Amino acid sequence: MAVLSDHLKDRIRAYLPRYPNKQAVTLPALHLVQDELRCVPSVAIREIAELLDLAPAEVHDAMSFYGFFRDEEHKLGQSRLWVCRSLACMLRGADELLGHFCERLQVPVGGTTTDGKITLEFAECIGACDGAPAVLVNDEHEMDVTAEKADRLIEELRSGT
Amino acid sequence: MSKYEPVLLARVNKPDSHRLEGYRADGGYAAFQRALKEMKPEEVTAKVKDSGLRGRGGAGFPTGLKWAFLPKGHPAPVYLCVNADESEPCTFNNRILMEKDPHQVLEGILLSCYAIKSPTAYFYIRYEYGAAYRTLQSAIDELYAAGFLGKNILGNGFNCDVFLHRGAGAYICGEETGLIESLEGKRAWPRIKPPFPAIEGAFRKPTIVNNVETLACVTHILRRGIDWFKSIGVPPDPKNPRDAGSYGPKLYTIAGHVNEPKCVELPLGVPLREVVEQHGGGVWKGRKAKAINPGGLSMGFVDVNAKLKNSDRTEYDIPLDFNGPGTVGCLGLGTAAVTVIDDQTSMVDVLHNTCQFFAHESCGQCTPCREGTAWMLKITDRMRRGQGRREDLDILVEVADRIGIMPGTTICGLADGAGWPVKTAIRKFRSEFEEAIKSGWRSVVKALPMAAAH
Numbered sequence: 001m002a003v004l005s006d007h008l009k010d011r012i013r014a015y016l017p018r019y020p021n022k023q024a025v026t027l028p029a030l031h032l033v034q035d036e037l038r039c040v041p042s043v044a045i046r047e048i049a050e051l052l053d054l055a056p057a058e059v060h061d062a063m064s065f066y067g068f069f070r071d072e073e074h075k076l077g078q079s080r081l082w083v084c085r086s087l088a089c090m091l092r093g094a095d096e097l098l099g100h101f102c103e104r105l106q107v108p109v110g111g112t113t114t115d116g117k118i119t120l121e122f123a124e125c126i127g128a129c130d131g132a133p134a135v136l137v138n139d140e141h142e143m144d145v146t147a148e149k150a151d152r153l154i155e156e157l158r159s160g161t
Numbered sequence: 162m163s164k165y166e167p168v169l170l171a172r173v174n175k176p177d178s179h180r181l182e183g184y185r186a187d188g189g190y191a192a193f194q195r196a197l198k199e200m201k202p203e204e205v206t207a208k209v210k211d212s213g214l215r216g217r218g219g220a221g222f223p224t225g226l227k228w229a230f231l232p233k234g235h236p237a238p239v240y241l242c243v244n245a246d247e248s249e250p251c252t253f254n255n256r257i258l259m260e261k262d263p264h265q266v267l268e269g270i271l272l273s274c275y276a277i278k279s280p281t282a283y284f285y286i287r288y289e290y291g292a293a294y295r296t297l298q299s300a301i302d303e304l305y306a307a308g309f310l311g312k313n314i315l316g317n318g319f320n321c322d323v324f325l326h327r328g329a330g331a332y333i334c335g336e337e338t339g340l341i342e343s344l345e346g347k348r349a350w351p352r353i354k355p356p357f358p359a360i361e362g363a364f365r366k367p368t369i370v371n372n373v374e375t376l377a378c379v380t381h382i383l384r385r386g387i388d389w390f391k392s393i394g395v396p397p398d399p400k401n402p403r404d405a406g407s408y409g410p411k412l413y414t415i416a417g418h419v420n421e422p423k424c425v426e427l428p429l430g431v432p433l434r435e436v437v438e439q440h441g442g443g444v445w446k447g448r449k450a451k452a453i454n455p456g457g458l459s460m461g462f463v464d465v466n467a468k469l470k471n472s473d474r475t476e477y478d479i480p481l482d483f484n485g486p487g488t489v490g491c492l493g494l495g496t497a498a499v500t501v502i503d504d505q506t507s508m509v510d511v512l513h514n515t516c517q518f519f520a521h522e523s524c525g526q527c528t529p530c531r532e533g534t535a536w537m538l539k540i541t542d543r544m545r546r547g548q549g550r551r552e553d554l555d556i557l558v559e560v561a562d563r564i565g566i567m568p569g570t571t572i573c574g575l576a577d578g579a580g581w582p583v584k585t586a587i588r589k590f591r592s593e594f595e596e597a598i599k600s601g602w603r604s605v606v607k608a609l610p611m612a613a614a615h
Contacts, residue, residue, distance in 0.1 A: 018322075018324045019324075019364075020238075020364045020366075021345075021364060023345060023346035023347070024344060024345050024346045024364075025346065026346030026347075027326070027327065027328075027329060027343065027344075027346060028326070028327070030329070031288075031327060031329070052346075058347075061347070061348060062346055062347055062348055065331070065348035065349060065524075066329035066330060066331050066349075067330065067331075068288065068329040068330040068331075069329065082289075085514075085517075086250040086251070086458075086514070086518055087250050087251055087417070087454070087458060087500055087511070087514050087515065087518070088250065088251040088416035088417055088422070088500055090510075090514045091416075091417045091418055091500070091502065091506065091511075092417070092418075095606045096606075123289070123330070124248070124250070124330075124332065124518055124521055124522060125248060125249070125250040125251065125252070125518070126289045127247055127248070127252065127253040127255075127256050127287070127289060127290065128253065128256075129251050129252075129253055129414060129416035129417075129422060129498075129500075130253060130414070130416065130422040130423050130424065131422075132416060132417075132422065136289055138291065139288060139289060139290075139291025139292075139294070140291050140292055141289075141292065
């Protein structure tokens with residue numbers, strides 16, 4: 001059964017004219033699919049491969065290199081919350097902050113809350129060191145995250161649709 | 162020293178600093194229009210070469226020389242890849258440029274594409290910079306609408322497209338051939354060089370990979386001239402015939418245990434002490450600095466209290482130009498990201514954090530790097546659990562010495578960067594590590610259960 005809608009396929013195809021070959025659309029395609037489906041299921045890998053004239057193994061080879069993409073058994077929650085753990089943030093309390101999020105969300109790092117709202121991850125340096133400790137909410141920085149700010153952020157993400 | 166007037170950051174605090182209208186009102190794109198009308202591409206290249214501009218991404222390679230490596234009279238296409246994968250820990254200068262003043266970067270891209278005769282720039286930006294990505298996309302849209310991008314730009318016959326391409330959270334994509342492989346839709350495994358990208362790069366065509374800040378400098382060199390650029394910074398060391406000098410302005414990022422973490426623009430060669438004390442507001446909580454990472458994690462550590470030979474100054478006083486950090490055993494200037502570690506922090510924790518980063522980000526292609534970074538993490542991990550062994554320090558240094566391009570065991574420099582902080586930390590803070598092992602010291606930072614490592 002196909003999982004990519006015609007609209008999604010069109011959005012993937014729209015990237016083709018940008019590059020001299022189709023394989024270069026692999027990363028954009030994986031992003032589009034994961035944004036929409038919250039994971040890249042194996043059926044989608046085959047469909048992407050078909051769109052790009054590749055073997056499914058080639059798409060999977062690229063996808064599995066980046067720990068960023070998830071298969072259907074590790075589907076993402078509605079929001080993805082990355083806590084930076086690299087040096088600049090670590091020096092200003094990142095480990096404690098990550099522990100705080102684990103406790104409040106009741107999930108281990110990498111896990112998703114039971115209501116499916118938030119997936120908690122650690123990140124290596126997210127380039128927000130002027131606001132350390134910092135987190136990334138999907139792809140936006142949140143700077144100077146104290147425990148109170150963390151709790152507010154959780155509330156916002158939980159109440160969001 | 163008189164107060165330095167910023168150029169790269171001159172516009173960042175203006176309202177709507179990211180919009181084309183304001184950028185043009187401040188004289189933006191005039192340099193590009195002039196180059197397009199009055200200069201041959203070779204003249205633009207010559208100007209960049211003669212300015213002495215060196216790459217701002219970490220390696221410090223002369224930009225004009227890199228461009229000159231492109232084959233002459235190649236049937237085309239030639240590509241420009243913009244390296245906005247900025248992932249070196251503690252580095253965020255490119256992010257500021259892209260979020261706050263994207264047009265000065267885009268003007269540099271247009272000038273560079275004109276110089277190297279490239280019809281296409283692939284702007285590879287790390288996924289984590291979502292705000293920068295969206296700001297850049299709207300800036301690019303503005304340029305197409307104004308006729309500054311696309312076909313027959315300003316009626317001159319020059320064609321140029323800029324495409325943003327998002328990464329997916331892998332540090333190795335900042336290595337130029339890793340970036341190219343990733344762009345091509347493959348795993349980001351760096352290529353064996355030669356051939357260098359200028360001969361065979363993206364899609365097997367001649368390709369130039371330049372950092373965002375480097376391209377912003379190109380804009381200002383064409384706008385203000387070579388003499389202006391060379392009036393800033395440090396001329397070549399006459400005693401070192403291989404030194405290309407450290408000219409121009411540089412963005413320094415200041416992070417860690419300082420009162421005011423921020424990005425500042427200063428002339429190359431500013432002393433490390435001045436960056437921390439004056440621009441970073443000094444060390445936080447009234448404490449003193451112990452160690453400093455002067456240019457991104459890969460560069461290793463400075464011991465603030467270590468006296469320099471035949472001088473009453475310390476490593477804290479080194480100049481931050483392309484040569485300065487190397488004089489005290491660091492790998493180089495790197496990304497000029499300054500991270501301060503205060504005297505209450507354990508170097509065991511710092512080193513463990515460092516090893517954790519490189520073990521996570523080693524791409525796995527070369528065995529010495531993949532295994533070496535993992536072993537260094539294992540060893541530092543047991544040290545912080547109070548289970549360090551007497552021989553551990555020598556083993557760490559031995560591993561660090563044997564992985565990388567310099568010992569000739571890996572394809573790219575990631576492993577050199579993984580080894581350098583280990584070597585410098587243990588060499589410079591050995592007694593602290595020995596004491597920790599002897600006393601069975603344990604880190605107060607609790608380790609968390611992690612989901613599958615990737």
